[in-house]
Amino acid sequence: MQDAVALERKGIPSVVLVTKPFNSQAKAMANLLGLPGYEYAVIGHPMGSLTDEQVLDRAKEAIDQVEKQLTA
Amino acid sequence: MTTSISKTFKFADYDEAQEYYQANGLTDGLPIVPPTGAKVQAMLDGAGLQPSDVVAVEGVRGKTFVAETVAINAVMAGCKPEYMPVIVAAVQAISEPQFNFHANSTSTNGVGVLVLVSGPIANKIGINSGTVLMGYGFRANATIGRAMGLLKMNAYGSVPHDMDKSTLGHPGQYSFCFAEDDDVIPWEPLRVEKGFTTDASTVTVFAANSPLQVSTHNYSQPPEFLAIVSHAIQSLGLGSSEVVVVVSPEILEYVRSSGWSKAQIKDFVFKNIHRTGSEWNAYYRTEHPFSGDDLTTGFPVVASPDHITLVGGGGAAGAFVSIIGAWGGVSSVTKEISTGR
Numbered sequence: 001m002q003d004a005v006a007l008e009r010k011g012i013p014s015v016v017l018v019t020k021p022f023n024s025q026a027k028a029m030a031n032l033l034g035l036p037g038y039e040y041a042v043i044g045h046p047m048g049s050l051t052d053e054q055v056l057d058r059a060k061e062a063i064d065q066v067e068k069q070l071t072a
Numbered sequence: 073m074t075t076s077i078s079k080t081f082k083f084a085d086y087d088e089a090q091e092y093y094q095a096n097g098l099t100d101g102l103p104i105v106p107p108t109g110a111k112v113q114a115m116l117d118g119a120g121l122q123p124s125d126v127v128a129v130e131g132v133r134g135k136t137f138v139a140e141t142v143a144i145n146a147v148m149a150g151c152k153p154e155y156m157p158v159i160v161a162a163v164q165a166i167s168e169p170q171f172n173f174h175a176n177s178t179s180t181n182g183v184g185v186l187v188l189v190s191g192p193i194a195n196k197i198g199i200n201s202g203t204v205l206m207g208y209g210f211r212a213n214a215t216i217g218r219a220m221g222l223l224k225m226n227a228y229g230s231v232p233h234d235m236d237k238s239t240l241g242h243p244g245q246y247s248f249c250f251a252e253d254d255d256v257i258p259w260e261p262l263r264v265e266k267g268f269t270t271d272a273s274t275v276t277v278f279a280a281n282s283p284l285q286v287s288t289h290n291y292s293q294p295p296e297f298l299a300i301v302s303h304a305i306q307s308l309g310l311g312s313s314e315v316v317v318v319v320s321p322e323i324l325e326y327v328r329s330s331g332w333s334k335a336q337i338k339d340f341v342f343k344n345i346h347r348t349g350s351e352w353n354a355y356y357r358t359e360h361p362f363s364g365d366d367l368t369t370g371f372p373v374v375a376s377p378d379h380i381t382l383v384g385g386g387g388a389a390g391a392f393v394s395i396i397g398a399w400g401g402v403s404s405v406t407k408e409i410s411t412g413r
Contacts, residue, residue, distance in 0.1 A: 002133065002174065021237070025178065028234035032133070048359065 001029040001040070015069045017062055019045035039072070041065035074116070076109055077123045077140055093148075097231055100221050100246055104148040115143035118153030119160050119410070127160055130228070131169030141227045142219075148226075149219035154197045155212055157409050158275060159219050162187045165277040165405040166220070172402040176279035177230035182238030183399045184245040185220045186280035186316070188383065190263040191273025193409055194251035201253035203387030206283060206318070206394065217247030242282035250385065256321040257384035259334035266406040276381070276406040278316055279399035281308075288391045292326045297391070298337060302344035304395045305373050309357040312397040314379045314404055317341070319393055320386040338377035346370035 004014040016038075018026045023042055030038035043061040050058065083089040089106045093099045105111070116123060116139060123140035130137065139160075146159050166173045166185060176183040189199050200210035208214065230236045238245070252262050263274040286304040288297035305315055319327070327337065348370055349362025362371075374380060381404070386392065398404065 024234050025237050028229070028231075029178075032229050032235070 001026055001033065001038075004040075005033050005035060005038070013070050015066045016040035017043060017066070019043055019047060021045050039069055041069065074113065074123055076112065077138070078112075078144065080109070098226055099148070100218065100225070102218075102246070104222075105150050107144040107147040111147045112140065112143045114153045115146050115151065115156050116140065118156035121156075121160070128164045128167035130167040130173055132172055132174035133228075135228055137163050137167065137223070137227055142223065145222040145226055146215075146219045149222050150211065150215040151219055152197070152211070152215075155216050155219075157411055158187070158189060158193065158197070158199075158216055161275045161407040161409040162216070162220055162277055163223065165275055165407040168405045170403040171277060171279065171405050173224075173228065176399045176402055177224050177228060178235050178237060179399065180237050180239040181281070181399050182241045182245070183279040183281065184242060184248045185217075185224070186244065186278040186396065187217055187220060187249040188262065188276045188278065188316070188381075189249070189251040189273065189409075190261050190276070191268075191409070192271060193273035193411055199249065199251040201251035201385040205250040205253075205385045205387075206248075213249045213251075214247050217244075217249035220249075221245060221247060244280055244282060248280060252383050253321070253385040256324050258324055258328035259382065259384075262381070262383060263406070263408075265334070268406075268408055273409040273411055274406050275409060276404055278314065278381075278396065278404045279402050280316070281312075281397045281399065283318075284395045284397075286393050286395065288323060288393060291391075294327065294330050294332045294337065294340065297323055297326065297393075298340050299344060301393050301395070302341050304393070305341065305345045305397075306347060308373050308395070308397040309355075310352060310371060310373065311400040312374055313400050313402055314381065314398040315374050316381045316383060316396040316398070317393060318383050318385060318396070320390055321384070321388050322391045323393065324384050334382055335377070337382060338380045341380055342372060342374075342377040345373040 001016050004016045007014040018040055026040050041062050043058050090103050093104050121139040125139040127137040127139050127142050142163055194201055197212050199212040224230045254261055263272055264270055268274050286300055288300045291297045348368055349366035352358045353361045
């Protein structure tokens with residue numbers, strides 16, 4: 001979140017991806033950064049132990065959200 | 073008397089104040105000492121600070137630790153004003169970018185700030201370095217460590233569930249502060265190792281995971297008890313940035329009579345905390361299995377002997393060592409405590 005906001009402030013479009021358990025943390029961090037309501041993409045958890053096929057499923061979960069935020 | 077820069081509240085009585093702090097997530101769960109104006113002023117005076125003085129600006133998130141906020145949390149934790157210089161130095165230490173407080177105070181890894189004190193201030197203000205040094209019973213240990221936890225929540229915003237995602241956490245997140253015992257160490261004090269003078273006092277902060285105690289009873293030769301220590305360190309697996317080894321006086325006497333130096337001990341331990349890629353693979357202690365030449369190459373738990381911190385202290389009886397792994401990717405930081413000497 002910290003990195004994405006820094007990049008955005010430099011004019012580089014960025015999207016934050018978090019897995020579901022980190023939803024509240026992303027919200028809290030957005031508030032701390034003075035950007036309440038900052039949007040990010042939320043996908044299923046975990047990532048660490050997935051097969052390549054399962055990683056692709058996560059990407060499918062992310063893609064529409066990422067597109068929406070990059071073009072917002 | 074200086075002017076407070078903080079918002080003030082009025083409560084009908086002590087209980088109402090306690091409930092306010094509990095209900096608003098401003099405490100670690102334990103009751104706090106209400107930070108009245110007079111107590112906060114005394115705490116500031118303990119370090120010769122004005123309310124609006126900047127103690128530190130944290131290097132990653134850019135968060136400013138203002139003196140009055142630090143003092144308020146120190147009062148809440150139950151500190152005495154003479155502890156304030158230690159807390160100020162510890163706040164400056166956690167604010168260094170290489171400590172990455174932003175990440176280690178929010179990670180699933182579940183870190184507590186270990187405040188390790190070396191120097192004459194420890195005896196002066198009563199930081200326990202003897203029996204039960206990592207346990208309970210001593211106000212300075214209990215409340216300096218606790219102040220760091222309250223600051224993490226109240227000044228830095230890393231509160232449990234929302235920002236702090238510690239999967240399990242550990243009891244040291246309530247409080248984790250102790251001192252090295254100059255009277256029992258057969259080697260140079262930590263502060264001297266870090267480049268300060270013997271009569272200086274320092275804090276070294278670690279992004280500490282939970283301690284692991286091991287017994288070395290019945291073994292008096294360094295290669296024997298250091299093999300036990302090395303085996304215990306291996307249990308951390310790969311991914312710790314540093315390891316703190318707290319050594320009890322009984323073992324330190326064996327070190328003294330053996331003539332082994334601190335550097336020799338670190339070198340021996342470092343050599344013995346290597347395992348080959350295939351050994352780490354066999355215990356699944358790597359997120360991505362080693363392959364090829366790495367299968368027969370040794371990989372250490374921490375990167376070098378300099379990433380091992382030896383500390384002496386604890387009760388006179390008992391041959392025990394405590395192993396404390398530090399969160400990966402960050403460095404411990406040492407700061408001198410300003411004591412007006």
